[in-house]
Amino acid sequence: xxxxxxxxxxxxxxxxxxxxxxxxxxxxxxxxxxxxxxxxxxxxxxxxxxxxxxxxxxxxxxxxxxxxxxxxxxxxxxxxxxxxxxxxxxxxxxxxxxxxxxxxxxxxxxxxxxxxxxxxxxxxxxxxxxxxxxxxxxxxxxxxxxxxxxxxxxxxxxxxxxxxxxxxxxxxxxxxxxxxxxxxxxxxxxxxxxxxxxxxxxxxxxxxxxxxxxxxxxxxxxxxxxxxxxxxxxxxxxxxxxxxxxxxxxxxxxxxxxxxxxxxxxxxxxxxxxx
Numbered sequence: 716x717x718x719x720x721x722x723x724x725x726x727x728x729x730x731x732x733x734x735x736x737x738x739x740x741x742x743x744x745x746x747x748x749x750x751x752x753x754x755x756x757x758x759x760x761x762x763x764x765x766x767x768x769x770x771x772x773x774x775x776x777x778x779x780x781x782x783x784x785x786x787x788x789x790x791x792x793x794x795x796x797x798x799x800x801x802x803x804x805x806x807x808x809x810x811x812x813x814x815x816x817x818x819x820x821x822x823x824x825x826x827x828x829x830x831x832x833x834x835x836x837x838x839x840x841x842x843x844x845x846x847x848x849x850x851x852x853x854x855x856x857x858x859x860x861x862x863x864x865x866x867x868x869x870x871x872x873x874x875x876x877x878x879x880x881x882x883x884x885x886x887x888x889x890x891x892x893x894x895x896x897x898x899x900x901x902x903x904x905x906x907x908x909x910x911x912x913x914x915x916x917x918x919x920x921x922x923x924x925x926x927x928x929x930x931x932x933x934x935x936x937x938x939x940x941x942x943x944x945x946x947x948x949x950x951x952x953x954x955x956x957x958x959x960x961x962x963x964x965x966x967x968x969x970x971x972x973x974x975x976x977x978x979x980x981x982x983x984x985x986x987x988x989x990x
Contacts, residue, residue: 740797742828742840747786751821751848754782759818761902766930767937773815776945777933779822779846779854780810781903786826787842791860796828798840798862802919805928806839806859810948813853816846823847829857837863883965883974887938893959896924903927925955931984935973938964939988950986 759778760770768775791800816822825845832839839861846854892898896910908915909925916924932950956962956977966973975984 740831740838742797742831743790743793743795746825746827747790749783749786749824751823753821754778754818756818758902765899765902766933768933774818775933776810776812776936776948777929779816779824780808780844780856780858780929781905782822783824783826783844783846784903784905786824787844790826790828791840791842797831798838798860802863804861804863805952806861807949807951808856808858808929808932809950810856811854812945812947813851813855816848816853820848822853834861837861883967883972885963885965887964889934889962889964891926891956891958891960891962893924895926895930895958899927899930903929905929921955921957923957925957926960928952928984931956931975932986935964935975935984935986939966939970939973944990945988947989948986950984952984953982956983 754774759774762768762778762781763770763775766775766777788800790796791798791803823846825847827843829841829843832841839859842858842860844856844858845852897912900906900910905927907927909919909921910916910927911924913923916922931952932948935950936945936948954977956975960977962983963976964973965976970990971988973986973988974982977983
């Protein structure tokens with residue numbers, strides 16, 4: 716995780732010199748690659764425990780994203796990347812597993828930026844992650860990250876949301892401790908200050924530390940069965956989960972739609988699954 720810490724420091728240094736919303740902004744064309752390497756069993760087991768996945772069997776559906784996150788951060792904190800990394804908000808993710816991946820398989824990881832788009836609240840970048848085994852594409856994801864800034868482009872729209880979730884029946888209730896962000900950050904390497912402590916979260920406008928969006932997706936998928944027979948997942952992050960919190964996971968009986976709700980039925984996350 717040393718390289719990820721270095722990227723976070725570099726992002727803190729370079730962000731003040733970047734201005735989101737420049738009309739001439741371009742993305743770096745290159746791809747970052749982590750050569751094929753086996754999955755470390757200790758970190759994998761810790762990740763499975765905190766997210767609720769089984770500690771045996773295929774890799775959790777969300778785990779390649781965690782493995783590739785240092786590459787993503789290295790690219791987004793590079794001087795050539797046009798958006799300031801401080802304040803970037805993860806807005807959505809789509810995951811496509813092409814087959815189950817066994818922990819013993821060596822994964823090659825590739826990350827690249829795939830486009831800038833106007834958003835009604837700023838500018839959104841799409842980041843792509845690919846995982847290969849012996850040259851075979853076995854897993855991929857696309858994620859949106861929003862850089863918030865003033866904009867006069869009223870025609871800019873958000874990405875289409877997953878299908879309507881309606882009043883899905885409650886399946887489980889989870890009580891999330893105040894230190895969840897620190898615990899998940901230690902496992903995933905994502906030590907963004909908005910997740911770690913109320914004091915650091917307040918620096919970015921949050922009254923308390925917030926849960927990682929990727930933890931909420933992973934926990935929902937773990938509750939849904941861990942990823943068996945899932946062909947694709949799409950999730951939208953709607954509102955932050957302030958820690959500590961009590962949240963409710965709800966899903967339709969077919970397992971094709973799910974939602975994470977908080978107090979007063981506030982929607983934090985909505986998602987759809989294709990099986």
